[in-house]
Amino acid sequence: xxxxxxxxxxxxxxxxxxxxxxxxxxxxxxxxxxxxxxxxxxxxxxxxxxxxxxxxxxxxxxxxxxxxxxxxxxxxxxxxxxxxxxxxxxxxxxxxxxxxxxxxxxxxxxxxxxxxxxxxxxxxxxxxxxxxxxxxxxxxxxxxxxxxxxxxxxxxxxxxxxxxxx
Numbered sequence: 001x002x003x004x005x006x007x008x009x010x011x012x013x014x015x016x017x018x019x020x021x022x023x024x025x026x027x028x029x030x031x032x033x034x035x036x037x038x039x040x041x042x043x044x045x046x047x048x049x050x051x052x053x054x055x056x057x058x059x060x061x062x063x064x065x066x067x068x069x070x071x072x073x074x075x076x077x078x079x080x081x082x083x084x085x086x087x088x089x090x091x092x093x094x095x096x097x098x099x100x101x102x103x104x105x106x107x108x109x110x111x112x113x114x115x116x117x118x119x120x121x122x123x124x125x126x127x128x129x130x131x132x133x134x135x136x137x138x139x140x141x142x143x144x145x146x147x148x149x150x151x152x153x154x155x156x157x158x159x160x161x162x163x164x165x166x
Contacts (some may be wrong), residue, residue: 018144024112026148048053055126059106059113060120061158065151067098067124068133072150075096075138082139091134101123130158 017024036126074094075082082090105115114121124130133153138146 002143006116023145023148026145027152027155030047030149030152031159032156035156035160038158047119051084054162054165056113056116057161060117061154061161063099063102063117063121064124064129064157065154067095068084068130068158069147070098070150070151071147072133072138073144075134076143076146079139087139088131088135095130095134096125105154114159127166129153 071091071094075091078090078094099121101122103114103118106117106121133150137149141149
């Protein structure tokens with residue numbers, strides 16, 4: 001190898017800032033410009049079902065934020081090890097595990113809310129927003145960016161259902 005080739009191999013790109021312009025867009029675009037409910041028309045069923053009162057809507061919003069962010073993180077961490085043939089099954093297993101966790105926490109600490117939302121919390125497993133972000137973003141991006149993307153999409157969903165409930 002020549003000295004020039006070695007020098008180029010040693011040179012590294014500067015690390016991207018934690019909240020660079022591109023990364024800020026991962027969080028802010030789904031709030032308005034690419035909102036999962038208003039623009040992409042995803043997650044409408046649960047959005048309409050839980051918006052009769054503010055408290056269950058807030059609990060559902062927090063639940064979706066947790067599930068989307070954590071599933072994006074998990075799938076992004078596993079992205080290089082998941083065989084293509086079973087990627088949907090793995091995604092469903094991750095989401096189902098997180099939804100079960102949310103359901104059990106509600107059951108243990110907010111039983112009345114658990115009874116009110118139990119069916120809808122279970123439907124997070126099949127929510128197009130969750131599966132869409134896993135398939136479209138988390139499978140092809142690094143964990144931090146996937147967390148930001150999940151946070152942005154979940155916040156976009158959340159502010160719409162909270163506005164409707166209000």
